[in-house]
Every structure is written in structure tokens, then in C-alpha cells.
Amino acid sequence: MFRKLCYLIFFFFSAFVVIFNTSNSFLINDNSSISLVELQKIVKAFAIVKENYMKEVADNSIISNAISGMISRLDPHSSYLNADDYNDIKSVTHGEFGGLGVEVSFEENMGIKVISPLDFTPAAAAGIIPGDYIVQIDGVSTRGMPPAEAIKMMRGEPKSSVNLTLSREGHKNYINLKILRDIIKINSITCNIIDNNILYIRITQFQENTLSDMVRNLHNIVDNSTKLSGIVLDLRNNPGGLLSSAIGVSGVFLKKGSLVVYTSGRNIESCHKYFSVPEEYSINASDDLKFLPTWFKNIKMIVLVNSGSASASEIVAGAMQDHSRAKILGNKTFGKGSVQAIIPLDDSSAIKLTTSLYFTPSGRSIQATGIIPDYIVNDTLSGNLFYAQRESNLYNHIQNNKNIDNKSYNQYCDDICISKNVSDLSFEFGSPNDFQLQKAISLMLDNNL
Numbered sequence: 001m002f003r004k005l006c007y008l009i010f011f012f013f014s015a016f017v018v019i020f021n022t023s024n025s026f027l028i029n030d031n032s033s034i035s036l037v038e039l040q041k042i043v044k045a046f047a048i049v050k051e052n053y054m055k056e057v058a059d060n061s062i063i064s065n066a067i068s069g070m071i072s073r074l075d076p077h078s079s080y081l082n083a084d085d086y087n088d089i090k091s092v093t094h095g096e097f098g099g100l101g102v103e104v105s106f107e108e109n110m111g112i113k114v115i116s117p118l119d120f121t122p123a124a125a126a127g128i129i130p131g132d133y134i135v136q137i138d139g140v141s142t143r144g145m146p147p148a149e150a151i152k153m154m155r156g157e158p159k160s161s162v163n164l165t166l167s168r169e170g171h172k173n174y175i176n177l178k179i180l181r182d183i184i185k186i187n188s189i190t191c192n193i194i195d196n197n198i199l200y201i202r203i204t205q206f207q208e209n210t211l212s213d214m215v216r217n218l219h220n221i222v223d224n225s226t227k228l229s230g231i232v233l234d235l236r237n238n239p240g241g242l243l244s245s246a247i248g249v250s251g252v253f254l255k256k257g258s259l260v261v262y263t264s265g266r267n268i269e270s271c272h273k274y275f276s277v278p279e280e281y282s283i284n285a286s287d288d289l290k291f292l293p294t295w296f297k298n299i300k301m302i303v304l305v306n307s308g309s310a311s312a313s314e315i316v317a318g319a320m321q322d323h324s325r326a327k328i329l330g331n332k333t334f335g336k337g338s339v340q341a342i343i344p345l346d347d348s349s350a351i352k353l354t355t356s357l358y359f360t361p362s363g364r365s366i367q368a369t370g371i372i373p374d375y376i377v378n379d380t381l382s383g384n385l386f387y388a389q390r391e392s393n394l395y396n397h398i399q400n401n402k403n404i405d406n407k408s409y410n411q412y413c414d415d416i417c418i419s420k421n422v423s424d425l426s427f428e429f430g431s432p433n434d435f436q437l438q439k440a441i442s443l444m445l446d447n448n449l
Contacts, residue, residue, distance in 0.1 A: 071353065076107065081148075083347075084148060084152070099156070100121065100123040100179055100181060112133065114129065116239060119237070127177070129386045131386050136164070162179055163178050164177045188207045189204070190430070198231070200437070206240060206249070207241055212288060218292060230299060230301065240313055240314075242312070253325055258361070262358065264359060271356065300444055301327075304329055304437065306330045307331055314371050317333065319360060323361060329373050329443070330375075332376075335367060335390045335391035337367030339357065378436075
């Protein structure tokens with residue numbers, strides 16, 4: 001029943017998977033009661049602020065700030081959502097909003113860290129790259145700024161401008177950018193035939209319509225193309241999205257009924273297994289994949305990832321890797337392996353609380369470790385384009401208690417292989433000068449999979 005009452009979604013401004021809870025699963029019980037002494041301390045602090053602060057503060061503001069402080073100190077992804085935040089997080093996966101087109105995370109001591117700009121958005125056009133820190137928005141420092149305020153300042157009417165001040169690894173001086181906002185319409189998927197009848201599929205975000213758009217594209221390709229020699233699924237800079245969409249995309253290439261991911265947490269409500277069946281990826285339980293040729297589940301396949309591949313995209317990559325369905329090529333992924341529950345409060349607000357971790361089919365937690373590719377390949381021949389910033393770099397991130405051996409990856413540490421070639425910055429994903437894509441094509445042609 002719990003599965004039918006909630007769905008997992010990726011919040012557009014920070015890489016994570018969350019659950020919208022519409023049941024009573026998270027009601028507190030007797031064992032959760034706060035002691036009278038602690039409750040009196042909270043009431044006393046409230047009274048002191050209300051009566052003695054230098055200016056009058058509304059009661060609801062004091063309470064909201066208190067809840068925000070209590071939740072946000074737990075980990076980088078737990079937070080209090082006021083009414084505006086709550087509405088945003090419920091509607092953001094529809095694929096259109098006004099702003100800059102950049103995924104960010106919020107760090108208490110450092111401010112706003114860029115996870116990745118979205119393709120063909122003002123942020124990407126302005127040259128913002130993963131790992132940048134947004135230290136000022138229109139001259140206002142972002143250190144200690146509530147996430148909701150930062151997001152509100154970056155959003156705005158199309159063609160209006162916003163001034164960002166960036167701090168970038170390897171740059172002594174701040175970078176100042178004036179960017180025109182625009183309506184961000186995210187076309188989450190592109191499919192086209194490239195060299196040697198290889199199908200190139202790029203997914204920028206897992207949205208509500210991603211699976212249906214993908215199936216429609218695949219049918220068109222099957223009807224109008226010669227036999228394919230392989231598939232490259234590009235999940236680079238994909239920050240995640242709807243879990244149902246990620247399960248459906250995985251189901252295109254995995255045997256029906258395959259385990260895609262499972263979650264495990266402190267409470268039974270946080271534990272669930274997700275399989276590639278229509279009930280998990282289709283709103284009306286109809287099978288969108290029913291009429292696709294079965295050879296999609298057997299054809300040679302490579303999945304491209306990088307440090308901007310997070311959350312739901314890591315779930316897909318992990319499932320492909322664990323089922324030996326595809327080889328993974330690129331750089332280690334972001335390492336976002338926790339699940340957040342969106343729990344409504346009595347009013348129009350809610351709290352976003354980390355309740356569990358997700359695991360790949362073989363039982364791997366990628367929390368703060370990421371998916372390590374089968375083939376570690378830099379962004380360009382000269383090295384990577386930027387210093388990688390991942391979950392493990394976030395302040396107060398959840399530790400992975402498993403003893404993960406990263407020795408094989410660290411031998412090729414992407415953080416020390418940075419390209420000095422300015423021309424490398426001009427390449428586009430899927431283009432002829434996309435080094436990682438060309439490596440994937442070469443592997444397929446050499447039958448080295």
C-alpha cells in the first residue's frame with residue numbers, strides 16, 4: 001500500500017531522491033515524545049527571542065527558523081520546506097520553469113555549489129561548470145542564505161538579468177557573470193543514429209514524459225533504420241529525476257521483472273524493492289514497453305557517466321552494471337545514495353527528511369562513493385574539464401559505513417587530470433569531438449565489450 005501512496009522524485013535544485021508521503025506512515029509514536037525539560041527549553045528560547053530581539057519577529061517566522069535549523073543540521077539534503085518550497089518541489093518535474101537552468105547543492109559553510117548546468121540553458125551558455133561556488137547573487141552573499149531564498153533570487157521573469165559571483169577551483173579571482181533568465185523547457189531525451197549504426201540516447205533528466213518520449217523515439221528508429229550495431233546511453237550531467245522514469249528506462253534494456261534498485265532504512269516503511277514491471281514505471285499500469293523489440297535487451301550497450309551523474313541516473317547505471325547488461329564508461333558518478341521523504345506538516349509546509357539509503361541490485365550502496373566505471377575515461381584527451389565535486393565533498397554528508405575499495409579508481413584519480421587546453425571547453429555531448437563518446441564507439445567496433 002505504501003508504494004501506491006507515494007512516488008519518488010528528483011528535486012531540481014539539488015541532487016537527491018525523495019518520497020512524497022501522503023499516508024500516516026510518519027506519524028510520531030509514544031517513543032518519539034520529547035522530554036518536558038527539553039520542551040521547556042524550546043519554549044523559553046522562543047519567549048526570549050520574542051520579547052528581547054532588537055526588532056519584533058512574527059511567531060511563525062521564529063518557529064519556521066527553529067524547524068529549519070533542527071532539520072538542516074542533520075545532513076545536506078534534509079530541510080524545512082515553507083509553502084513556496086513545497087509547491088516548487090511538487091511541480092518542478094513537469095519540465096518548465098523560469099530561471100537559469102542549473103542544479104545546485106547548499107553547504108552551510110561554503111554557500112551554493114554547482115552540481116551541473118543543464119544543456120542549452122542560460123547557465124550553460126554563460127560558462128558555469130560543475131564545482132563552481134555561487135558566492136553572491138546580485139551582490140548578496142550566499143553564505144548562510146536559506147536555500148529557498150537563493151532559489152527565489154535566481155528565478156525570475158524571462159529576459160530579466162541576475163548577477164552571479166563565482167568562485168572556481170584554480171582561479172585566484174572571482175568570476176562575475178551577468179545572465180539573462182529564460183523559460184527553462186527541458187527536453188529530457190534525444191535519440192539519433194551516429195557512426196556505424198550506433199544509437200545514441202542522451203537523457204538530461206528523468207521527467208514524467210521521459211519514458212514515453214523514449215519509447216516513441218525508439219519505435220521511429222526501428223521503423224525507419226537499418227539494424228543497429230549498438231547503443232550508447234548518455235547520462236552525463238544528469239542529476240536524476242523521477243524514480244519511476246528511471247525504472248522504466250532500465251526496463252527497456254533489462255529483462256522484465258529485473259530488480260532495479262531497493263531502499264533500506266530504519267523503519268519498515270522506508271524499505272522497498274523496485275522491479276522493472278509496469279506497476280513501478282507506468283501511472284496507469286499499462287506496459288509502455290510491451291511492443292518494443294526484445295533485441296533492445298540484448299544489443300551491445302555502453303552507458304556514459306561523469307561526476308554530474310547523480311541519484312536516479314546512478315540507479316540506472318548501477319542496475320545496468322550489476323546485471324552485466326552494459327559497460328559503464330567515463331568518470332566516477334556523484335555518489336548521491338540517500339532517499340528523502342517529503343512529510344507534510346499541519347499547514348502548507350513540510351519537512352524533507354532523509355529516511356533511507358538506496359542500493360543497487362547486488363547490494364551496493366553508492367552513498368558518497370558513486371558508481372565506478374568499467375572504463376575510466378577523462379572528458380578529453382588532455383584530461384578532465386574541471387575538478388570533480390561530489391557528495392563526499394558536501395559538508396556533513398552521510399558516511400558510507402561499508403569498506404569500499406576505491407584503490408583501482410584512485411590510480412586514475414580524475415581530480416588531478418585537468419585539461420589545460422582552452423579549446424577543450426567548446427565540445428558538446430554527442431558531437432564528433434566528444435572524446436568519451438568516441439571511446440565508446442571504438443570499444444563497440446573493436447568488440448571489446
